Amino acid sequence: MSSKSGLARMLLLFAALAGASCITLEEAAPPVAMISSMVNKNTAEISQGRDIYVTRCAKCHSVEPVTKYSREKWVQDILPEMAEETNLSVSEAEAVKAYVLAVLASPVINVR
Ligand code: HEC
Numbered sequence: 001m002s003s004k005s006g007l008a009r010m011l012l013l014f015a016a017l018a019g020a021s022c023i024t025l026e027e028a029a030p031p032v033a034m035i036s037s038m039v040n041k042n043t044a045e046i047s048q049g050r051d052i053y054v055t056r057c058a059k060c061h062s063v064e065p066v067t068k069y070s071r072e073k074w075v076q077d078i079l080p081e082m083a084e085e086t087n088l089s090v091s092e093a094e095a096v097k098a099y100v101l102a103v104l105a106s107p108v109i110n111v112r
Pocket of ligand 1: 058069
């Protein structure tokens with residue numbers, strides 16, 4: 001286990017202790033440092049994807065919790081539609097997809 005995932009566990013514990021009444025930005029869109037290094041292959045792309053996710057993807061609605069939807073729903077339904085809504089370039093859409101899939105694949109984040 002790396003120290004990164006240890007930090008992630010602590011952050012998750014604090015988030016859990018803070019109660020579930022309101023979801024934080026870190027819970028809805030976990031920072032790249034919280035994504036398990038096992039799935040965090042291309043950090044630059046995932047990082048760009050997260051930046052877009054918390055800024056341009058939150059222009060029309062609040063930051064949607066990534067883990068609220070299944071991988072299938074994201075890939076087949078949400079991402080193609082929302083990338084178009086956001087006028088993302090192909091590489092920007094790929095970055096957002098890489099971020100979402102990294103969050104969904106992270107065993108550290110999906111402990112709940
Ligand atoms: C131009 C406005 C706009 C932008 C920009 C936008 N969205 Fe949306 N989004 C919507 C609207 C409107 C809905 C609800 C209606 C729908 O599902 O089409 C929605 C719904 C959603 C949902 C819920 C889907 C569901 O089935 O319940 C998710 C998740 C989402 N958006 C993610 C994103 C992501 C990720 C991005 C950035 C790539 C993004 N949105 C950018 C307008 C936007």
